[in-house]
Amino acid sequence: MSLNPTCAPTPPPLEHTSPPLSPNATPPPPDGGYGWICVISQFFINGFTWGVVASYSVYLAYYPSHNLFPDSSPLDFAFIGGFNFAFALLIAPIATLLTKLYGVRTPMLLGIILLPSSFIGASFATKIWHLYLAQGMGIGVAVGLIYIPATAIIPQWFLKKRSLASGICSAGSGIGGHIICFATEAMLQNVGLVWSLRITAAVVFVVNLVATLLMRSRDEEIRPNERMFNFRLWRSYEVRLLLGWSFVLMFGYIVLMFSLSDYAIAIGRSNSDSAVVAAVLNLGAADRYGRVEIAGTLTFVCGVLVFVMWVPATTFSVLVTFAFLSGAILGVFWATIAPLAADVVGLKELPAFLSIIWLSVVLPTVFAEAIALKLRRPGLGARSYLHAQVFTGLSYILASFLLFELGRFRRNAVSH
Template identity: 50%
Template sequence: MSNEPEKPQEDLTTVPAVGPETAEVPQQAIEGLEPPPDGGYGWVCVLSVFIINGFSWGVLASYGVCLAYYLETDLFPGATSLDYAFIGGLNFGCAMLVATPVTSLTRILGTHIPMYIGVCLQTGGFIAASFSSRIWHLYLTQGALVGVGVGFIYIPSIAVTSQWFDKKRSVANGINSAGSGIGGLIFSFATRAIIDNISLGWALRITGLVSGIMNAIATSLIRNRNAIIKPPMRGFDVKLLRRPTVLLLLTWGFVSMLGYMTLLYSLPDFARSIGLSPSQAASTAAYLNLGTALGRPLIGFLSDRFGRIRVAGLATAVSGISVFTLWLPAESYGLTVFYSLLNGAVLGVFWMTISPLCVEVAGLAELPSLLAITWGVVILPVTFSEVVALKLRRPSFGRWEYLYPQIFAGTAYLVAAAVLFVLGRMQRRVKTPPP
């Protein structure tokens, strides 16, 4: 046996994460961690996060239906289109804004207590919104309160799936991320139907109650592996920002969200602008979410097979290219639906790949800390992108009312794809650490 002293553990954990594009050394071997089971109770956690995504982000994804309804009616006197756009942005922005305190609370209180708090906040927000009579009521309820609730539910849950999987990490995250598509599909159809047949108020109340019950069930089933992994779970770890790969990943997230929010919320009103009926306009949001449900597991499978950074970059590029080749020339219901299905599969690639990509770049133990930074970085684009998009609208252009928002979204996705390809090249240069 050699008398050479063993290398300290902390030296190993500073080695950049090496994924399938750079090495065959398992991540947990690099970090000295017990290997994830790649299954077992992890599949229950996948189901739980699937439900949480469906009844949090899926609900938010259907806001485009409410937005189109708000824009076509004068429900709140004095409200402008920018007011309604900002409410949707507040959903995402407030969810991301609470990431740092929620990460710290999760370290102190565990996973479940913050999530149960979130269930109460989200449910209460929708029910309170149903009684709104002024636009500022809607800001506080359907905007801020619902957004904070989603943040409390989602932030503690997002890292759990990656803790249970290694070789199947991306496909597992793809499956649970598809929950937002299923939820968005259900609520997009249901919201418009309830509005047309009952009222907007009851649409909001039913949304709050149903999502609250389902999220409470999912929260009770979820389990983390923090006791084994012992993540530091820092709310804002400045040391991570010293890594160029981390900065590139954060840049990708920021820029891609500019396109994502524009697409997610603008599509139903775009459909209205080209002469489609209110029900057809609402269905475009539903088909967008159907594409999400079908595409994300496939992207997860391809990511595990061909490399997570590479596949995420290609999906981001497809999102941008499809804007110019399909959305821009769309004038009929058929082409708009086709675009919704195709782009739904790839436009939210950030949400389904960010957890595996954080592991690739920083390692499993640093996953919660890097996620907390990521949520902080995307606050501005998720809050203001749709506001910018509606400001760019030109109703006087007729059929081309959404020309500038379309160019804005497509360009953002192409720039984001270029950033991720640079990150991929940088990761491929990382040498495999010695055994």
């Protein structure tokens, strides 16, 4: 499934026919066995890391409406949400290094301690900078320490079933986000902000601890490249296309993830309804995907849906329908990035390439929602998000063209 990352295009190896292994060759993935336990574990890790991050959209609507931090502005809360993603990705080189030195579980266990600690810290916040540190940076770093080391494990166990396994894992973030959005809204209404954060802390600690203890890598068999980065990979046209897709796509993804529930309020719906929209958005993300061509198609379709459904949506029913349909393809990046990266560079270079990918999308994750808020025109009511909607749709459509080009290039490489 890999291509030579540093040379001119060469056809990808066939998945079903391979020569006998030399003593130093990478053993083929077993396509099952204990790998399915890892899939279940990754499912829950995704649900209680990225699913929890997705539920920040409920807090994003809650904080400004309750004026809990008078020294804050809506832009502050947008940046805090962006910090969740940005610091999760910025910590990737350190997480990768810790994995190489001490094994996959060491950074994950550090994250498991930090994640609930950050939620508890946020429950004591009285100033906006407290939230920046706890609910922004702390949660982001914790998610990265848990998620980044686990990402490279599933491709090690699967080849022919790699897309299926990755799709099941990705469903965790969608289903987890769906459950946690509803639970967060219910807790905010019934036990208040402080205990909502503390209960979340207890749940994420238990679930992620059990899932992490069940994870098992095949690093000793595969012996991946020991470098945190391999910048020679940039020589590959395919690598540059995949990085371009990731970068552009993330602008649209962040805006959709964090703005849709606030848009529900902009068209006159309640905080409870905005939580429903956020939850349905995450429920739709439980779909599964294929590889280059399918991922490109889903990216394009998501952009089209923004223009044909979200832009004209002024009723709750249309908005929920859009949330479900777009949610089915919203998280295409998280569902496909590991198998796509393994396709392009192979298992040995996968950790180093993923480190580059994580860092490449830091800027979009930090600034996308801030850009959306700057594009918003509050005085226009239901049309207040028009410019942000166009920005989101164009991001997805442009990103899809980069992936279509990647598919075309790979097909031409095979034919020649």
